[in-house]
Amino acid sequence: DTEVTQTPKHLVMGMTNKKSLKCEQHMGHRAMYWYKQKAKKPPELMFVYSYEKLSINESVPSRFSPECPNSSLLNLHLHALQPEDSALYLCASSQDRGSTDTQYFGPGTRLTVL
């Protein structure tokens, strides 16, 4: 099983709302990632978790708050977002942070901020 699942598939929220994106994998991977992808652009790395600890934050605004409750689950908490945050948010996982490890991507959550 090489599946990464993400919920919800679509999310529409106002700028004052608080919402969360969820990502799950059951491949025993110890590294998990959040990417942001704007239309017709390549994905950009936001956060990396390794062994449930945040190891990389690519200077993402604090209105995005990641959380890794356990080795299978990764959340992205959203608060006070701006319309320019509308994008496809992709989760990925890999066996470890090793340079040879393939990253497996989920289907993404399409976020629209009104």
Add this chain to the structure above:
Amino acid sequence: KQEVTQIPAALSVPEGENLVLNCSFTDSAIYNLQWFRQDPGKGLTSLLLIQSSQREQTSGRLNASLDKSSGRSTLYIAASQPGDSATYLCAVRSTSYNTDKLIFGTGTRLQVFP
């Protein structure tokens, strides 16, 4: 700074043609290069991963080559089918940067018509 570019940006071909998609990168110090497929509004599907020590990888009708010294990779698609229509992204893992970070190209949007 590692930069990854893909040519052409878009390609439209009739069914049955053999295709070559190009990916170039500016810093040859890489761990590996990965090719992904992305359907509109969907997540990324890993197609092939080539380690820096390898010259090519094959999977079915797909063949990817890597020339690290010249900073180039090609994805060859044999006997293209309408189901191959998607955006194809290459991504490198650079030794000069954090190995978690995949640096993506801008993609080639492929349309195969019957």
